[in-house]
Amino acid sequence: MAVDEDRPAYATGALRIGPDAVPPRYATLIIEAAAACDQGLPAPVLAAQIYHESHWNPTAQSPAGAQGVSQFMPTTWRSSGYDANADGRTDIHDPADAIPSQARMMCKLLRTAKRHPHYNGSPIELALAAYNAGWGRVTQFHGVPPPSFANGETYNYVRNILTTSRRFTTTAPAGEAALPSGFTLPTNAPTPVRTAIAWALQQRGGPYHLGGDCTNALGTDPAHWCDCSSLMQQAYHHAGITIPRTTYDQVNTGTTVALDAPKPGDLIFNPGSDGSDSRPGHVGMYIGEDLVLEAPRTGLKTRLVSYTSWRTSTTPTTRVTAIRRIVTW
Template identity: 35%
Template sequence: MAAPLLAATAASTATRSGALRSLLAGILVLPVLLVMLLVVLLGGGLAADAAAVGAPGQLRPGAVPDGYEPLLHQASRTCAGVTAPLLAAQIEVESGWNPRAVSPAGAQGLAQFMPATWAGAGVDGDGNGRRDPFNPADAIASQGAFLCQLLTAVSGDRRLAGDPLDLALAAYNAGLGAVRRAGGIPPYPETQDYVQRIRALIAYYADPAGTAPGAGPPGSWGRPIVGPITSGFGPRWGRLHAGVDFAAPIGTPVHAASDGTVTAAGPASGYGQWVKIAHPGGVSTVYGHISRWTVTVGQGVQPGQLIAYSGNEGRSTGPHLHFETHVNGRAVDPAAFYAAHGAPLQ
């Protein structure tokens, strides 16, 4: 359920007072245009670069009902950090893809907006001059904009502990006020289950294809992720930046650059979480700041195989993938390495 921005919430959606939520919902729901302005002004907490905005994650073909895929991709372009698979997973949890759904508390449509919240946050997604929570185009556009607003709010609040995406989802369900009072995800079983269910479903809706588009045969090299390079190899902030950074929303699929064997997958100092792959010829690659990994140590991988999802973990200034190439244990410029292998990284 799309909770009001400063709502005080109870542990169960079914038992929340619809009247109280409606009253508090209208207190501080910012216009969608302000959401976009905040993304631009405060984007350092959301993305490594403004170019990351509009780089949605890919949906698994056929995973969503007919007609919804373009709406999800369009909504995911509202800001960095909100992807089409994320929105799809949230819709399944909110309404089970029923555009006419109405909860016991009065939340409406695919994205389960309370009427008072909709009054301030509803978007005319199809440009027909009306804002209707039961219209999928309007509901999905509003869902993306409101989730971006919440993601902006939690990303800029250093008092909160936890992954910004998890916090934003918790705020969507329980209210931003509840998240702030708890200093993180509130201790409500419903809200905790809500976040976990959506996180688990993202993998279902994301493109699970074994290879990235255009991946070549063993020995070939391909881009590890879709997104622009926002920081290159070389000195930065008084130390060596030993790789390149790709701006990408949290949850964007990360693919193996080439064939090899996974030598590390999990928590790593500085990187937050990473995957490391050993390739033939003394070459290894590193994929840092990821939100999740899908491979295990010792597993063989092929070029373009899905290995992780991008994130904002560790020492990171915003959602992105940090990518390194090493030759015989020494970090080398990935752009130069790719050029030498006839596979431009840009």
């Protein structure tokens, strides 16, 4: 892959939400839409793209006729838009439809871009260029079109989005881990639960460090890697909910749930190597479809395991001893 070193690197971390960043009303849509892409679509890049397309205006209309927060042309919308919020309407002006449609289109372009490793540009750059100018132009130039094309419109579009993506990223990079094949975030779950799961899944592949605060899961400083309980704490922190730092305190947070009735977002406890049935030392998050996300132990990385393997375990350290629901639903 050839990369233009003059173009800025893009950001892959957790989304920065608030003033001078991503408006809270769009944050969950962006996080979920990016997380649903199995090609590695960073949420800050998707957010930066929306910002440059419409400056967050769902009624925006360009002189060329592009409409909505994601600036779809009506002809493109007819083929690429979908009713993401299942309200019976595929509405170009509804961010709940437009943002997931944009992410799905970007995901498809990323998949195509990865089939052309010798083109000039990273897959993210190629996908952005194609979103702006069409894949035909990317093919024509074997990469991101140069500044001489269209008065630099596409070249600068890519450059500006990559630069803005860094502003929309927290100091806690979260990586580009994809959701399991075929997995979708639970649409019937409360927004904080969906946000916590989406954020937590972005930390997959990060090294474990006992006592790490999980504020830079894929970084180089072990102090900011995740342990089991900091992963849970930070996931819910990004959903706007404060829970205690340690497993021993988290097991007393929220409401008790029967061991055979977990819901997505529930905290699943087992004794681990340093706890007991009555005072569990390890915790993971149930995300649905018999999957638990955990930061396991030193030497292993944040990963998914089956809930059944914990529930039916005959090993004292791994069998489920408690479930706590942080958000009632």
